[in-house]
Amino acid sequence: MQHKTLGRRPGSPATREAILGAARKAFGAAGFERATIREIAQRAKVDPALVLHYFGSKDGLFSAAMALPIDPQQFAARILADGIEGAGVRLAHAFLALWEEPRLAGQVRGILRAAVSHESAAASLRAFIEGQVVGSVAGYLGEDARLRAELAGSHLVGLAFARYILRAEPLASAPLDEIVALVGPALQGYFSGAAQGGPQ
């Protein structure tokens, strides 16, 4: 236990977490291409070699830093376990609540930015969405809900882009509840349609 007071030494979870925190800041601020291992190591007060020792490569560091701080299965359970009724509003609310939390917003924003500009980041986000996110929804609504789940998700991603990244008015300043009340029914259409047996 005494080791913990020695601060950041190789192998300690605190060191790893410090590197991940520095990486999130760097990737979020500069994007994948412009952020450097050297700069991230400097922020975390460790040697660049240690960053590579832990994460193997810039890609590896990126994947670890950008792992979403939510568990898609738990998230889907919260939205869908009680049935489809009201799921659209619950989903709109839970998703927007993520973006209203500054630390999470910065992280998700970093992921989006990287996915738009860097193919390896897009590939890792794509795998996460196709596998875990859509897979969790399909577990509740059936296989034919995959396309509908992605369409609902695409609406949410575009909503976050317009409200939190682009900050287009009046959307950027609209109260959360007003947006939830409008977006909920659009999402609900995708879920209800799936429950009635797939596309058309």
Added chain:
Amino acid sequence: MQHKTLGRRPGSPATREAILGAARKAFGAAGFERATIREIAQRAKVDPALVLHYFGSKDGLFSAAMALPIDPQQFAARILADGIEGAGVRLAHAFLALWEEPRLAGQVRGILRAAVSHESAAASLRAFIEGQVVGSVAGYLGEDARLRAELAGSHLVGLAFARYILRAEPLASAPLDEIVALVGPALQGYFSGAAQGGPQ
């Protein structure tokens, strides 16, 4: 008229267009930050000073290069002039058709990429959306349709991101008509709600 055969000389529309074409390629491939005036000038076979002479700055060049190749007023007229019925499906179809055209897709992709990573690009896209796009819709549906128009637009932007940039399956490979049939009703909800008198 004979001047045209002299090729790219300062002041000719062909020179200007060659610079814009090179800029679109560079911004689309590398993003705003990494693209350079020098490289763009080289691609266009002109002197870098001429690029600055025409467009003033990298920001100015970016705005000119990223001006959307559609007129929002004409676009809104095509969707809404015949009334609200079916507008959701018409909008989904017209928007996706833009992305199915490789030259336009590259251009819009460059705009999105820049808006996510660069505040001056976000500001110019924001001004375009708040003013021209949403303004055109409000002209047909009334002022209280602004928020709903942005929500519909945010769905489309997220859809394009998921299908054409992230390429998440099954969305990326789904036939255009199947997507239009699913997305149309979600968009229609925003338009119909607006016609019935604004948010709840």
